[in-house]
Amino acid sequence: QSGLTQPPSVSGAPGQRVTISCTGSSSNIGAHYDVHWYQQFPGTAPRLLIYGNNNRPSGVPDRFSGSKSGTSASLAITGLQAEDEAVYHCQSYDRSLSASVFGGGTKLTVL
């Protein structure tokens, strides 16, 4: 059972902006633990996309951005491109579990 909740799927047309939510609780995101986001293409390992809520590793386009407020976090993708079609996962730490936790993953479809 995932500790964080994500919508199973989102979609958008090329050029549009989409957001993916990641809802937690007072024991993880709400406890001020950082949220990280990963991008995963079929048959490949997850790739770090956003770390520490809103930081991009080198090589990640600035079309990707992250934010956090209260017990939730969001990943925003602007100027949607066909190559963005993938599954996106959020991750944080849960102090009641004393464990890292992931969301269920969100499948992004570019229409």
Place this chain on the structure above:
Amino acid sequence: QITLKESGPTLVKPTQTLTLTCTFSGFSLSSTNVGVGWIRQPPGEALEWLGLIYWDDDKRYSPSLESRLTITRDTSENQVVLTLTTLDPVDTATYYCAHRDDSTGWGVYDIWGQGTMVTVSS
């Protein structure tokens, strides 16, 4: 350049023990704040954090697997070993090891191995 690669059996029988090795390069597991974590993903399902070993040999495990899971390291060989006992078909998944450096971002796994698929079946 940091790389990690998982290796081990692809098919294991129920009740048996799974041993996976993560062989890494490009960093030292003796460096402060560095760790190697294990994460798995059943086919078509979410990522699940399994556990972590730190530079000082501190270990953390998922509460749901703690009784069956052990993570050890061989610093001289640049390897981390995952051992999971009493396997069940629900343990069928792709198993990933990943690099963690809390000095750059607490709790983030910045580099992942390619993963290894393990099927538990008789």
